Structures are given as structure tokens and as C-alpha cells.
Amino acid sequence: MGDAPEILVRFDQVHKSFRTSRGRRQVALDGFSMSIPRGAVVGLLGPNGSGKTTALKTLLGLVRPDRGTITAFGRGLPADQRFVARRMGALIEGPAFTGSLTGEHNLRLLGELHGADRSEIADALSLVGLDGAARRSYSGYSLGMKQRLGVAAALLSQPDLLVLDEPMNGLDPEAVRHMRELLKRLRDERGMTVVVSSHILSEVELVSDWVTIVRNGRVICDASVPELLSQGTSRLVVRVHDAVTAQSVLAGHGYTAVPATGPAGPELQVAPPVSGPKGPNAPDAPDDSQDPDDSQDTDGPDTADGSEVLKLLTDRAVYPRELLVESASLEDIYVAAVRAADAAAAQQESRHGS
Ligand SMILES: Nc1ncnc2c1ncn2[C@@H]1O[C@H](COP(=O)(O)OP(=O)(O)OP(=O)(O)O)[C@@H](O)[C@H]1O
Incomplete structure (x- = not known):
């Protein structure tokens, strides 16, 4: 309209x-x-x-x-x-x-x-x-x-x-x-x-x-x-045989990689680092992850950068079968709105309770 x-x-x-x-x-x-x-x-x-x-x-x-x-x-x-x-x-x-x-x-x-x-x-x-x-x-x-x-x-x-x-x-x-x-x-x-x-x-x-x-x-x-x-934010989906290693590599760089079952089988839904330090204690974190400019980045993009994710994985000899960006559906937005409202209500309740 x-x-x-x-x-x-x-x-x-x-x-x-x-x-x-x-x-x-x-x-x-x-x-x-x-x-x-x-x-x-x-x-x-x-x-x-x-x-x-x-x-x-x-x-x-x-x-x-x-x-x-x-x-x-x-x-x-x-x-x-x-x-x-x-x-x-x-x-x-x-x-x-x-x-x-x-x-x-x-x-x-x-x-x-x-x-x-x-x-x-x-x-x-x-x-x-x-x-x-x-x-x-x-x-x-x-x-x-x-x-x-x-x-x-x-x-x-x-x-x-x-x-x-x-x-x-x-x-x-x-x-x-x-x-x-x-x-x-x-x-x-x-x-x-x-x-x-x-x-x-x-x-x-x-x-x-x-x-x-x-x-x-x-x-x-x-x-x-x-x-x-x-x-609604879109999300990066990675289809890979060795999901466990892929998850660990990405987590080491601050990404959240959630295993899910997509229409084509198991996949990882990858969200970019959103807030706080990029996992300085994570096993795969590079040394420069403690760079102050990097570590305080709380305002990153909504969708993980596909080329960066691909590079991180292939550098560790993990080769995705597929990597695609999926737009958020109305259902994702509906679920997110309901969750956000529930979280706000719970927060308000605990404030009143304390
Ligand atoms: N006449 C009534 N007397 C007592 N409580 C009522 C009455 N009408 C609705 N409620 C209560 O008000 C709330 C909202 O009910 P309402 O029927 O509007 O919801 P709804 O979203 O249409 O639900 P549903 O999808 O089940 O029809 C519910 O807790 C319901 O039990």
C-alpha cells in the first residue's frame, strides 16, 4: 500500500x-x-x-x-x-x-x-x-x-x-x-x-x-x-555434512549456528554475532578477536555474511553443500512478536514481584 x-x-x-x-x-x-x-x-x-x-x-x-x-x-x-x-x-x-x-x-x-x-x-x-x-x-x-x-x-x-x-x-x-x-x-x-x-x-x-x-x-x-x-530479518542457512565441526568453527567466531531440519534435511541456521565480545574464550577464536573495536560491536547486521561464513568454514576444510539466504516468513515474525511480548510481560511481572 x-x-x-x-x-x-x-x-x-x-x-x-x-x-x-x-x-x-x-x-x-x-x-x-x-x-x-x-x-x-x-x-x-x-x-x-x-x-x-x-x-x-x-x-x-x-x-x-x-x-x-x-x-x-x-x-x-x-x-x-x-x-x-x-x-x-x-x-x-x-x-x-x-x-x-x-x-x-x-x-x-x-x-x-x-x-x-x-x-x-x-x-x-x-x-x-x-x-x-x-x-x-x-x-x-x-x-x-x-x-x-x-x-x-x-x-x-x-x-x-x-x-x-x-x-x-x-x-x-x-x-x-x-x-x-x-x-x-x-x-x-x-x-x-x-x-x-x-x-x-x-x-x-x-x-x-x-x-x-x-x-x-x-x-x-x-x-x-x-x-x-x-x-523481518533474513537468515543464512548452511547445509553441511560435518555440522558439528561447522558449528564449532562458527561459534568460535561469535556466530550462532542452530541445528535445524529443513526441507532438504539437516541444516544450520546461522545468525551473526549480535552483541558483546565475539567469543574471546572460544576455542576457535582468532587472536585479534580481542580488538576493542571488534569486541564491543553490539550493532551488527541482522543477517550473517554468507561470504565470510563460507571463508571461515573452508579455511578449516569444512565444505558446505549449500549456503543460502532465506527471508523471514510471516510465521517467523509472528513467533518473534509473541515471544517478545511474552518476555516483556515476564520482565514486568518480575519487576512488580520484586
Ligand atoms: N462472557 C464472558 N465471561 C467471562 N469471560 C469471558 C467472556 N467472554 C470472554 N471471556 C474471557 O475473555 C478472554 C478473551 O476471550 P475471547 O473469546 O475474546 O478470546 P479469543 O481470542 O476470541 O479466543 P478464541 O480463539 O478461543 O475464541 C478469555 O479469557 C475468555 O475466557
């Missing part, structure tokens, strides 16, 4: 806690701030219980925040909930349909609520790819078809913003692919903004333009996918 995108929805420092049946306070949103750009598919990601559903429910007016502000379509919530609701369609906590009725009949009943006519119902069924199954009874639908009928129901109000809570939960890979294609079509052909929550990155990775990662009721990452990928 070149220019700054127009923001359709903004959550700002939203807090929500619930009273549990045991009378305890359960924090669901803890200063939740998130932006939804117009015309994007936004992946709202986070582990179970991180607050995704609660956040979506506050947007839909199903849960009232304790504090914080939400604006959508330029209006404040909950004051202008009706105005906003007319522009949104949602599938939250699974669709509720009657099993004995056909898919089309179910939609007709719901369509009466939204004033949708037959052609709009046919259009919704065709958009989700259920036109061929419209006359079959709902009870015979697969889980993927049921979810798609749920999306069709959310489309009956002709929304600008579609909110889908875990629509791919439990779907097989083929049905997940089908759902992704559907979301892309809604964005590309109808100009719709789509928010789709999931606790599995791979479900939404291929379709999202924007990713928001939630952890313990807080957003720990909110950025466009290209921006995220450009922030």
Missing part, C-alpha cells in the same frame, strides 16, 4: 473485563488498539483466549467496552451503533441455521430481516459458490459449506465491512483454500473490507493485506504485510 491507507475502523485503548461465574475478574481487552484500513483483508491473529472475539463483539455492539474509544465509518461507538451496523455484516460464533431447510430457504428467512430480495439471495449464494447446492438441505452440508452459507447470510445486508470470527476453524485444507478465495473475491470484486480472526497464521497468511496480532488483550503488532515482511 503506497500512500497511508484510509482507516475505516479504529480501536483506541479499549478495555473490557468480565466477571466469571466464580466472581473473578477476567480481563479480555487490556488497552486494545487496532486500525482497519479500507479495502483490505485484515487478519486478526492471536492464540485462544487472547481477546479476538471480544474485540469483534465490541465493534458489533454485542459487548460494551469498559473504557476506550472505537470509531467506524467516521462515527463513534456505541453512540452511532445503528449507523455503523447497517454497513457491517458478521459471522460470529458459527452460523445458526435450520437443518431441515435448504440453504436457500434459510437465507430467505434471514433475508426478510434485511429486506433482501430473491436476486440478492441468489447473488449471495453464487458469491460463496453455493448456487449449485442452494436446494439441498442444510443438514447435508459439509462444515465448509455451512461456513460459506454463514458468510452468504452476512452478505445479505450488502455490507462495506465484513467481520468473520474464526471462519476457517475446523475446515479441511481444501475448504480453507475455498474460503480464502472467497475473501479475496469480496475484496477485489466488491471492494469490501474484511476482518477475519484466526489462531492459525497459515489460514489467513495468504489472503491478508494487513495483520494484527493480539496477545493477552493487547495488540502486539499491527502492520501491513509488506511492511512486516520488510522488518
Whole structure:
């Protein structure tokens, strides 16, 4: 996205806690701030219980925040909930349909609520790819078809913003692919903004333009996918027969070489020396490693230098079969963001504890 995108929805420092049946306070949103750009598919990601559903429910007016502000379509919530609701369609906590009725009949009943006519119902069924199954009874639908009928129901109000809570939960890979294609079509052909929550990155990775990662009721990452990928560091991968010697040689020069199993078998993932002295006590460290300029280098490159690594190894008669630079995937970035948030939370907890 070149220019700054127009923001359709903004959550700002939203807090929500619930009273549990045991009378305890359960924090669901803890200063939740998130932006939804117009015309994007936004992946709202986070582990179970991180607050995704609660956040979506506050947007839909199903849960009232304790504090914080939400604006959508330029209006404040909950004051202008009706105005906003007319522009949104949602599938939250699974669709509720009657099993004995056909898919089309179910939609007709719901369509009466939204004033949708037959052609709009046919259009919704065709958009989700259920036109061929419209006359079959709902009870015979697969889980993927049921979810798609749920999306069709959310489309009956002709929304600008579609909110889908875990629509791919439990779907097989083929049905997940089908759902992704559907979301892309809604964005590309109808100009719709789509928010789709999931606790599995791979479900939404291929379709999202924007990713928001939630952890313990807080957003720990909110950025466009290209921006995220450009922030992620790439890593050097070395495939070598004598991994033990290679690891020792590289460690002697301050590199971190972590054994891993890649698509082509065992490999070493090599990170450059990042901070502090470059292993002056390591067995392979050269004498000049105690050079003060070198040893205090804390601001090195993010990716190990392939030519330097190759030289270090071949100087010790260790010859890699392959040496390549792999870009960080969204999954690497997701895992790193979650780990960093956990580490920050643990640090804060220990400060409070001491
Ligand atoms: N009505 C409620 N009463 C009590 N606690 C609740 C209620 N709704 C949500 N919570 C709690 O708030 C936290 C956030 O829940 P939420 O459902 O928003 O998370 P989620 O990320 O959507 O999880 P999942 O992926 O499992 O649906 C959880 O600890 C949950 O148990």
C-alpha cells in the first residue's frame, strides 16, 4: 500500500473485563488498539483466549467496552451503533441455521430481516459458490459449506465491512483454500473490507493485506504485510555434512549456528554475532578477536555474511553443500512478536514481584 491507507475502523485503548461465574475478574481487552484500513483483508491473529472475539463483539455492539474509544465509518461507538451496523455484516460464533431447510430457504428467512430480495439471495449464494447446492438441505452440508452459507447470510445486508470470527476453524485444507478465495473475491470484486480472526497464521497468511496480532488483550503488532515482511530479518542457512565441526568453527567466531531440519534435511541456521565480545574464550577464536573495536560491536547486521561464513568454514576444510539466504516468513515474525511480548510481560511481572 503506497500512500497511508484510509482507516475505516479504529480501536483506541479499549478495555473490557468480565466477571466469571466464580466472581473473578477476567480481563479480555487490556488497552486494545487496532486500525482497519479500507479495502483490505485484515487478519486478526492471536492464540485462544487472547481477546479476538471480544474485540469483534465490541465493534458489533454485542459487548460494551469498559473504557476506550472505537470509531467506524467516521462515527463513534456505541453512540452511532445503528449507523455503523447497517454497513457491517458478521459471522460470529458459527452460523445458526435450520437443518431441515435448504440453504436457500434459510437465507430467505434471514433475508426478510434485511429486506433482501430473491436476486440478492441468489447473488449471495453464487458469491460463496453455493448456487449449485442452494436446494439441498442444510443438514447435508459439509462444515465448509455451512461456513460459506454463514458468510452468504452476512452478505445479505450488502455490507462495506465484513467481520468473520474464526471462519476457517475446523475446515479441511481444501475448504480453507475455498474460503480464502472467497475473501479475496469480496475484496477485489466488491471492494469490501474484511476482518477475519484466526489462531492459525497459515489460514489467513495468504489472503491478508494487513495483520494484527493480539496477545493477552493487547495488540502486539499491527502492520501491513509488506511492511512486516520488510522488518523481518533474513537468515543464512548452511547445509553441511560435518555440522558439528561447522558449528564449532562458527561459534568460535561469535556466530550462532542452530541445528535445524529443513526441507532438504539437516541444516544450520546461522545468525551473526549480535552483541558483546565475539567469543574471546572460544576455542576457535582468532587472536585479534580481542580488538576493542571488534569486541564491543553490539550493532551488527541482522543477517550473517554468507561470504565470510563460507571463508571461515573452508579455511578449516569444512565444505558446505549449500549456503543460502532465506527471508523471514510471516510465521517467523509472528513467533518473534509473541515471544517478545511474552518476555516483556515476564520482565514486568518480575519487576512488580520484586
Ligand atoms: N462472557 C464472558 N465471561 C467471562 N469471560 C469471558 C467472556 N467472554 C470472554 N471471556 C474471557 O475473555 C478472554 C478473551 O476471550 P475471547 O473469546 O475474546 O478470546 P479469543 O481470542 O476470541 O479466543 P478464541 O480463539 O478461543 O475464541 C478469555 O479469557 C475468555 O475466557
